[in-house]
Amino acid sequence: MLDHCSISHKGGLVLWSRSFTPEASQLASSSASPVNSLVRDVLTEGRTAEEKYEKDGYEVKWTFANDLELIFVVAYQRILQLTYVEELLDAMKRVFLELFGPFLATLVASLHAATQTGKVVTASASSWNFVETLKSWDKTFDRLLKGFEDRAAQVRFLRPIVVTDDSSPPSDDLSTVPSQSSDIALDQQQIAKNVQALKNRLRGRGGRRGGKEGWPLWLSSETPTKKKAKTKTQRKWGIEAPTETDMASLDYSVDKPDDDASRGSHDLNALVDKASLGVRTQDGMYEVKDWEFSRSGDDETDNVIAKALNKSNLGNKVASTSGSSLGAIGSIFARLTGAKVLTEEDLKPVLEGMKQHLMKKNVAKEIADKVCEGVGETLVGKKVGSFQTTNAAVRLALSSSITRILTPKTSTDLLLSIRTKLSSPLPSTQQRMPYSITFVGVNGVGKSTNLSKVCFWLIQNGLRVLIAACDTFRSGAVEQLRVHVRNLSMLGVNGATNSKGRVELFERGYGKDAAGIAREAISYGRDNDFDVVLIDTAGRMQDNEPLMRALAKLVAVNNPDKIIFVGEALVGNEAVDQLTKFDRALRDFSSSSGTGKGRGIDGMLVTKWDTVDDKVGAALSMTYVTGQPILFVGCGQTYTDLRQLRVANVVQAILSD
Structure with missing residues (x-):
């Protein structure tokens, strides 16, 4: 059975929730609840393309209604392995939107208006009358859940029966399968050839070791003759062999005297690149430089190209759209034009182009798939206007998704962590x-x-x-x-x-x-x-x-x-x-x-x-x-x-x- 279900807005407003066990009810009210963990570890980090989320023995699945910014969540114990959860989520979303669509649209519009005007949103149950509006949803959900559970029970107890036309027992006579018997005969011949070849190889190897006619060396009556060892020729550098002075200059062993002469023989400038040295902060701390991305080509070249384009009609058209042009990323969204609600069919070719772009940037295929799926989930159901609006929306969604993934959950200040441990107080008896x-x-x-x-x-x-x-x-x-x-x-x-x-x-x-x-x-x-x-x-x-x-x-x-x-x-x-x-x-x-x-x-x-x-x-x-x-x-x-x-x-x- 399920442990917890909820329907909430992406802004944090919970429209409806239900816990099916006392333990789940207590857990749902705590910060360690599976739903809170889902929001913290998955939704806020852009990992929405994951098929499921597991936490403390619970498995959590979810789906979005992006047009109304709603999240439908179901949590259950992982050991149960419920097979109807995904169908239940889809049915919940479809029925809930059909029953309460106008009310939800008004609610979302008011939330957006309050956010844009900077007002504090007070969306309590009394002000929006959630209890009165959604009072019929409990019975509807119970009917949905009972239908899926009954169907799952029938599937679980029914076993498939395989019926064959021939009721006679299988025969063990290999002669009824001529091709198989011929293959077996060929295999036996091949095995015999391999065995004979192995014997010949072993016999020859024994003779090379000194034995007579394949006998091992310790059974042979003849004493093998000792071969003359080959002398290794000294490697030469160019025309002449290295002298003792040359070898001494290459001696970096630990026993070499560590005096001022040997120390000065090393080039300290080769160990430190002054151009890549870090910077000192006001506190005297040494910080390494930030890696900065610089586009190939210089500004002067870009200006020359822009001037050349502006001299032609094509250049004028390009210049007019250069402010919203996104290069290769933007061109894959050009087919999405006009004011409409985005669907999965509309986004499928766009997401495929996005995935190819990420893979060209050395993103792993599996990760590129999940990132694009997450971007698609945030865009399905969104209303877009012209081509420029679509470009901006999709680019913003991709940029936000990558930013959430790369933003660290923990501090990256390693020096602060070190100094915190070294400066923390300790008992006098502890070192x-x-x-x-x-x-x-x-x-x-x-x-x-x-x-x-x-x-x-x-x-x-x-x-x-x-x-x-x-x-x-x-x-x-x-x-x-x-x-x-x-x-x-x-x-x-x-x-x-x-x-x-x-x-x-x-x-x-x-x-x-x-x-x-x-x-x-x-x-x-x-x-x-x-x-x-x-x-x-x-x-x-x-x-x-x-x-x-x-x-x-x-x-x-x-x-x-x-x-x-x-x-x-x-x-x-x-x-x-x-x-x-x-x-x-x-x-x-x-x-x-x-x-x-x-x-x-x-x-x-x-x-x-x-x-x-x-x-x-x-x-x-x-x-x-x-x-x-x-x-x-x-x-x-x-x-x-x-x-x-x-x-x-x-x-x-x-x-x-």
Whole structure:
């Protein structure tokens, strides 16, 4: 049976609601009700294209009446798996609008008028007389619900009976199927050939190992002759082999003396791009720059083209509509002209063009489908006027949908979170723990490199950072972090030299338990007054269950303050699969480790951002999947090549031609 039904206006006015159980009635009046969660997690974030919403054992489904801005919601226990809910929602909407259409139209018009004039809307039940107007709806709804429940019960108890013309039992005689018997004979012949070929191959392999006539080596009476080992020729650079001086210049081992001469041999200017340095605020904090979207081509070229167009009649026509022209996005709405109410048939080709545009911007196909469905749901039933009005309405709907998806639910100020923890009061007997951040992701996306960029940003803000080398699998992973720590210690707080005390590497070599190394690093950071511990982990594919369990163990044992997923801006559909499986595996496996509630991904860092130009759809895909914000994007090869994302810039890039 159902638990809760409601009909409400998008502005928050509840026209009718009913709870079918006492538990549902108590839950509906609280902030944790499924309907309130639906509004908070789905409707306000533009995720209306989702087929359903699940929360605390409840499943919630909904539908819209956009012409009157109404929302019809049904909630029920997920375990029941009711099959008639969608049909019930459609019937509710159709019957409710037929019975109370004029009253609802007057109500919506008055709400709009009050909003435009700036008056406070007092839409109480007494002022609008909802009880008297909708008193017949309860009986109508009961009849609708009973009809659907009775039909579902009949379908549930009726079992389909398959009747065949031939009532005789099936025969086991293979001779009645000549084609099948011939296929079996051919298969047997092929198997015999394969077996013989395998025997010949094994016999030849045994002879090569030294055995006689296929016998293994330890059964052969003959002593095999020892082959002369081939000597490896030394690789040469050009004409001559490298000298000892050449090899010494390439020696970056840890045993090399760290004197002023060797330190000066490194070019510090190559580690920092002064053009991409962040800015200092009034409080002295170092902030990385914002990523800004710039259209290709300069203003002078655009002015020359505009002047050339204005000299012709065609140019005049283009110029007259340039103010409302939307380029490729706008052209797909040109077919919607005249004052009319938009229907699904009208919007279908438009939404298809919109989906193709989003996919060209590197948005994953699944996400593009859902975004376009959500935009379509907000437009069906809307009245539009001329072509310009339609363009503005559809562009506004798409822009609003993308903006809601990209707007973070939590704070993206990582520095504020760090300082809040470090400055919070503690009992005198308790020692302060450092702020820990774990970087996770697939192989080769740049976790270690971008971890060092984040480390540079933290050092510039006066924090002491400990880097934990928990990638104990990949060869050279520890050495890579050692080089980064050496470089960062030379750069200093203000880009100067000598800042050894602000960054340090904690490592235990290879082949060790990553969770244990991270725990030791956090303890070491606590005992030595480090402010932040950055935990580098080994890259792993999202489908490798043993490695994902090991990563979840690291999270469950150490409980880091932030789990940042590092992904590439170049991926499209793969980003959805990677993020979904990483987040699900971390939540499932970390909760099964005995720590209670599982931990998921808290934020994202997108690398190689400078390689995609305006094809920034990966940001939309990643944010849609997890609902978590993108904290930084990497856009270069130096420690200063780190950027923050602004929602407006990403929306502009996605909507650009």
